[in-house]
Amino acid sequence: MAIVKIDGLSVVQPNWNAPKNIKAFTTTRLGGKSNIPFDSFNLGLNVDVNRDATISNREQLIQALKLPEPPRWVSQTHSTIVHDVSKMEATCEADATFTTESNQVCAILTADCLPILLTNEQGSFVAAIHAGWRGLLNGILENTLKASPFLDHTTIAWLAPAISQKAFEVGPEVKEAFLDSDSSYESFFVNSSRANHFFADLYGIARQKLEQFGLAKHQISGGEYCTYTDSTHFYSYRRDGKDSGRQATLIWMEG
Secondary structure: OEEEEEOOEEEEEOOOOOOOOEEEEEEOOOOOOOOOOOOOOOOOOOOOOOHHHHHHHHHHHHHHOOOOOOOEOOEOOOOOOEEEHHHOOOOOEOOEEEEOOOOOOEEEEEOOOEEEEEEEOOOOOEEEEEEOHHHHHHOHHHHHHHHOOOOOOOEEEEEOOEOOHHHOEEOHHHHHHHHHHOHHHHHHEEEOOOOOOEEEOHHHHHHHHHHHOOOOHHHEEEOOOEOOOOOOOOOOHHHHHHHOOOEEEEEEEOO
């Protein structure tokens, strides 16, 4: 995985073995028109009062990455709702989308939550998932895997930039909720210096869920970045609160 510059825009490219017709990126905070503290490539319309700058950034995104269409944005609510974007007529509530149609761009916005992209070795479907701890706990990943067509032993996944375990401190209720669902999640929580607090590994939980669904270890890549500690490249709600912008993770089939 590497950060590259495409037509003036700095983006992260997945380090996976997807076929050539699959295009996927995560944006960084570099290269746009948003002002401090959202500088400079915020893509979240609901966080910055300067909507004109965000709209300009979204237009730049389309042009720089040569998107075949504007991204199919959804209203993310930490739900377990999955939509086929080919059937979406307007922005709707969802935390994951998929398509089997070419030139339809699945996209999610994040600022610490875990973006997960799916496709297969044939390049016949794509999916984008917004997985915060609530979504991971309640089944957004499983729901997407069940809904996605052509899901089989050729499916591959990329864990895009999110908050790492060393920066994601949670209270006992989060750990208990995961352990109530599966006691094996114990290994993804380590003690914090604060009493009865823990550092949670979203990347690790997602990997285990994908493996339980049948993906082999070599079919899952990513998970190297930390949005919290890398303030140069990424927005982080845990770090910046209401002053945090949003980066986008996108995937589509070229055709």
